[in-house]
Amino acid sequence: MDDRKLKAARQFIEAIPHSRALGMVLDRLEDGVAVISMPYDARFVGDPQTGVIHGGAVSALMDTCGGAAVMSHPTGVIGTATIDLRIDYMRPAKPGDRITARAECYHVTRSVAFVRATAHDADGERPVATATGAFTLERAAEGRP
Amino acid sequence: MSPRVKPEPVQVVKERRDAALKALVHGVPYIQFLGIEFDRRGDELTAILPFDDKLIGNPLLPAIHGGVTAAFLEVAAIIELSWSLVWDEMESGRLDPRKLDPDHLPRLPKTIDFTVDYLRTGLPRDAYARARVNRSGRRYASVHVEAWQDNRSRLFAQGTGHFLMPERDAAPNG
Numbered sequence: 001m002d003d004r005k006l007k008a009a010r011q012f013i014e015a016i017p018h019s020r021a022l023g024m025v026l027d028r029l030e031d032g033v034a035v036i037s038m039p040y041d042a043r044f045v046g047d048p049q050t051g052v053i054h055g056g057a058v059s060a061l062m063d064t065c066g067g068a069a070v071m072s073h074p075t076g077v078i079g080t081a082t083i084d085l086r087i088d089y090m091r092p093a094k095p096g097d098r099i100t101a102r103a104e105c106y107h108v109t110r111s112v113a114f115v116r117a118t119a120h121d122a123d124g125e126r127p128v129a130t131a132t133g134a135f136t137l138e139r140a141a142e143g144r145p
Numbered sequence: 146m147s148p149r150v151k152p153e154p155v156q157v158v159k160e161r162r163d164a165a166l167k168a169l170v171h172g173v174p175y176i177q178f179l180g181i182e183f184d185r186r187g188d189e190l191t192a193i194l195p196f197d198d199k200l201i202g203n204p205l206l207p208a209i210h211g212g213v214t215a216a217f218l219e220v221a222a223i224i225e226l227s228w229s230l231v232w233d234e235m236e237s238g239r240l241d242p243r244k245l246d247p248d249h250l251p252r253l254p255k256t257i258d259f260t261v262d263y264l265r266t267g268l269p270r271d272a273y274a275r276a277r278v279n280r281s282g283r284r285y286a287s288v289h290v291e292a293w294q295d296n297r298s299r300l301f302a303q304g305t306g307h308f309l310m311p312e313r314d315a316a317p318n319g
Contacts, residue, residue, distance in 0.1 A: 017201040018210035045174040047253065054175035055256045056219045060212025064202075067211070082211040086260040 009072070019064050022057060026068065032105035034068035036061060040096050051095035055129075058119055059087055061101045062131040066115040069103035070135045073113065079138035080113065086132050093128045097121035103131075113137045161242050165235050166190075168245035169227055173220075179213065181220055188232055192221035192274040201269070209267030214292065218274060218304035219259050222288040225276035226254050226308055252311030254286060259306040267301050270294050284310055 010026040013019055013036070022044070028035035038061050046054025063085055070080040093099055103117035117131040162185065170176055170183055179200070184191040194200070194217045202210025231251055234240035240251070276290035286308045293300050 015204070016210065017199050017204065018213055019202075021199040022212075043174050043178045048172055048174065049250065054173070054216070054220075055259065056179075056212075056216025057175060059215035059219065059259070059261075060210065063210070063212040063215060081266070082261075082263045084260060084262045085211070085215060086258060087215075088258045089256050 009068070013064065013068055016064070018060065022060055024061065024064060027100070029068060029072045032069055032073040033102070034065050034072060035100060035102045036065040036068060037098050037100040039098055045095075047092075050092065052092040053095075053099065055087070055089055058089075058093070058099065058101075058129050059085070059131075061099060062087055062103070062117050062119060062129065063133075065101040065103040066105075066117055066131065066133050066135060069105040069115055069117075070108075070113040070137065073105045073108055073137075075108060076140050077113075077137055078140050079136075081136045083112070083134040083136055087129055088131070089129050090127050093119075093121045094123070097123075099128065105135075108137060110139075111137050161235060165231050165240075165242035165245060166228065168242060168250060169224060169231065172246070172250050175216070176220055176224075179216060179220070181217060183224060188228070190221075190225055190228055190275070192217065192224065192276075194272040194274075196270050196272075202267075206266065207269050209269070209272065211261075211263060211267075214263065214267050214272075214302045215259070215261045215304070217272060218261055218290045218292055218302060219256060219306060221274035221292070222259070222276045222290045222304065222306045223254060223256065223308065225290070226278055226281070226286055226288050227251065229278050229281065230254075230311075254308035254310055257285070257307040257309055259304060261302055261304045263302055265299065265301040268294055272301070273297075282310070283313075286310055 013026045024038045044057040101119045107114040113135040115133045118127045119129045182193045200213045274292040280287040290304045292302045
């Protein structure tokens, strides 16, 4: 994806009110793969005794990243919505670390997109969480039954 | 049979239960960030997510962000499960809710996995959720949660989560 398109996609995602509220930044977007990260923020803490980010905030990041991956699939996608999303929490994210999600739209049918995603903190080797999801897929008008 | 004990005054019972619930909910920054509140009727909880512009995921419709929906369901599930653990401790007198604060919360269950089904678009209105603990074992629990907006029978999302139970050691407040 060229710089101009990436910039437009970045502005689109960063204009989503909730994505902006969580400070999400689009780091990469091309051909069905999206990388989105969000900063550590004391307001997103789920366990006040350890300072670990709430799973729900990680879910929001995964969902946004999954949707972005679908939108960037090279088959002319014009709209998507999550059908279901399953998140597995591997370990607590390290307090203070930025969280980065990478989602890949690995298969599409005419109306469904399948996505898997992984989230990391500063340690890129051991995932914090993984996710799989199905998304609706709307394409530009083409002989619908 | 033990001799009959005079029932506690209703106000004392309510204050104790409301204090415990408040400690559970208000101690978690992310729950406050999303603005989630809980309504209590006896031991039954309803999670409430008042609509706010910062919850929007699709500004054109507008619709609630799918991530907000997921977070709302997960919060409703984990609070329901925690509440069921606190309830027995509290009603038996082993735990004094007045001594609970963010630094002295009971150990909370940890999410192992969580699955959300998106059934309808989340409209720009308040949302409600109720969770049901279907299995609460010594180490693992399974919780189902349903969320709706205008009509209780028209769910806009449902979810199931598995949780790792906190280790049962001495109560944190002694």
